[in-house]
Amino acid sequence: MGNPIVIVGSGLAGYAVARELRKLNAEVAIVMLSADHGGFYSKPMLSNALSSGKTPDSILNGDAAHMAAQLKISIRPHCRVTAIDPAGYAVTLADSEKIGYDRLVLAVGADQIHLPLSGDGVAKILSINDLDDYKKFRDALTGKKRISIIGAGLIGCEFANDLATAGYHVDVIDIGAQPLGRLLPPAGGAFIRQKLEAAGVVFHLSANTQSVDAANEKLRLTFAGSESIESDIVLSAVGLRARTQLAASAGIAVNRGIVVNRLLQTQLNDIYAVGDCAEVEGKVLPFVMPITHAARALAATLAGNSTPVRYPAMPVIVKTPACPAVVSPPDFNIKGEWHVEADQNGVKALYRDEAGRLLGYALLGAATQEKNNLTPQLPPVLE
Numbered sequence: 001m002g003n004p005i006v007i008v009g010s011g012l013a014g015y016a017v018a019r020e021l022r023k024l025n026a027e028v029a030i031v032m033l034s035a036d037h038g039g040f041y042s043k044p045m046l047s048n049a050l051s052s053g054k055t056p057d058s059i060l061n062g063d064a065a066h067m068a069a070q071l072k073i074s075i076r077p078h079c080r081v082t083a084i085d086p087a088g089y090a091v092t093l094a095d096s097e098k099i100g101y102d103r104l105v106l107a108v109g110a111d112q113i114h115l116p117l118s119g120d121g122v123a124k125i126l127s128i129n130d131l132d133d134y135k136k137f138r139d140a141l142t143g144k145k146r147i148s149i150i151g152a153g154l155i156g157c158e159f160a161n162d163l164a165t166a167g168y169h170v171d172v173i174d175i176g177a178q179p180l181g182r183l184l185p186p187a188g189g190a191f192i193r194q195k196l197e198a199a200g201v202v203f204h205l206s207a208n209t210q211s212v213d214a215a216n217e218k219l220r221l222t223f224a225g226s227e228s229i230e231s232d233i234v235l236s237a238v239g240l241r242a243r244t245q246l247a248a249s250a251g252i253a254v255n256r257g258i259v260v261n262r263l264l265q266t267q268l269n270d271i272y273a274v275g276d277c278a279e280v281e282g283k284v285l286p287f288v289m290p291i292t293h294a295a296r297a298l299a300a301t302l303a304g305n306s307t308p309v310r311y312p313a314m315p316v317i318v319k320t321p322a323c324p325a326v327v328s329p330p331d332f333n334i335k336g337e338w339h340v341e342a343d344q345n346g347v348k349a350l351y352r353d354e355a356g357r358l359l360g361y362a363l364l365g366a367a368t369q370e371k372n373n374l375t376p377q378l379p380p381v382l383e
């Protein structure tokens with residue numbers, strides 16, 4: 001028997017590759033190595049679990065043993081890969097065990113970015129990037145009332161809406177002047193802000209958090225200019241950075257992510273990367289739809305049919321029920337501008353180039369109904 005195809009990571013990307021490959025080849029040996037519990041769950045559910053009545057246990061679709069039996073693969077949970085030996089076609093685990101591979105797929109995801117804050121409460125700041133983080137957060141919520149979220153991006157706003165709906169007092173702090181500053185023009189930011197405020201969220205915008213200190217049972221956040229607020233729990237949601245270190249220390253090219261071509265291939269033979277850790281033709285796209293497309297293409301390639309990934313337009317639904325929203329962020333490297341129609345029911349913001357071509361959109365409130373008409377007009381993300 002030769003070596004298996006080894007997938008490092010049991011997130012949506014690792015599982016999508018395993019599932020698609022199994023569909024194409026019933027026999028090939030697949031081993032999944034995961035630093036975590038290795039079970040399958042949908043990460044996007046974490047940010048609306050409270051209002052949808054989900055608990056950490058009910059979010060888990062299947063544990064590692066169940067998934068291994070279902071997909072006919074071998075899954076090794078709590079098994080961290082610490083090194084790759086590309087010449088020897090093997091990976092090393094934390095306990096020094098070596099596992100040979102025929103082909104290696106890195107699906108190691110991304111880490112939360114931690115702001116360089118001062119104060120003796122910094123170690124108590126929570127962030128949520130996986131189910132274990134979420135369990136810890138739900139345990140911490142018991143008996144608590146006030147939650148501060150640093151970061152008014154997609155994940156910060158989704159958690160804010162979820163927590164406010166569940167009856168918590170929520171403060172959202174961002175250094176920018178509006179929520180979702182990377183995705184929405186100012187009119188869109190103002191609209192979602194107003195809807196979330198109506199749901200009970202308190203925004204502190206253009207606020208630069210400097211320190212988090214323990215203050216009796218609470219945490220005190222202090223902003224530049226010395227305004228401060230107190231909170232029971234501080235959640236940091238300021239963005240993600242692709243996990244590139246394992247690949248880089250094996251000599252694999254990395255940039256903002258692990259650099260791969262359209263075959264999801266690194267520059268080293270038989271080593272691939274997919275999901276939040278990967279940079280495909282210069283693009284790092286930490287969302288579910290790109291993973292679905294990339295995993296399908298990679299599985300075909302691994303099954304012997306070299307298949308470059310193509311990305312159509314991939315709008316992202318913002319899970320803020322207080323303000324339904326869908327965004328298809330344009331490539332801001334292409335010159336263009338926002339054309340905005342706004343009223344009290346919604347905002348329709350279309351990003352067009354100089355020739356009038358639609359490159360992206362942000363639709364909020366009633367304007368989300370236009371998603372199905374507009375999406376086919378968008379250019380593909382990767383032709």
Ligand SMILES: Cc1cc2nc3c(=O)[nH]c(=O)nc-3n(C[C@H](O)[C@H](O)[C@H](O)COP(=O)(O)OP(=O)(O)OC[C@H]3O[C@@H](n4cnc5c(N)ncnc54)[C@H](O)[C@@H]3O)c2cc1C
Nearest residue numbers: 009010011012013035043044081108109275276286287288
């Ligand atoms: C709260 C939240 C809400 C979201 N909502 C949406 C949404 O609505 N729509 C959307 O499109 N996207 C959403 N996303 C993004 C989406 O969930 C991610 O793009 C996707 O889950 C990433 O999957 P992944 O498999 O690439 O990475 P991850 O899920 O991070 O998985 C990485 C895996 O690699 C393992 N690993 C890492 N290092 C090692 C190692 N050295 N050895 C072994 N194993 C290792 C980890 O344990 C883990 O199993 C959301 C993200 C969050 C956090």
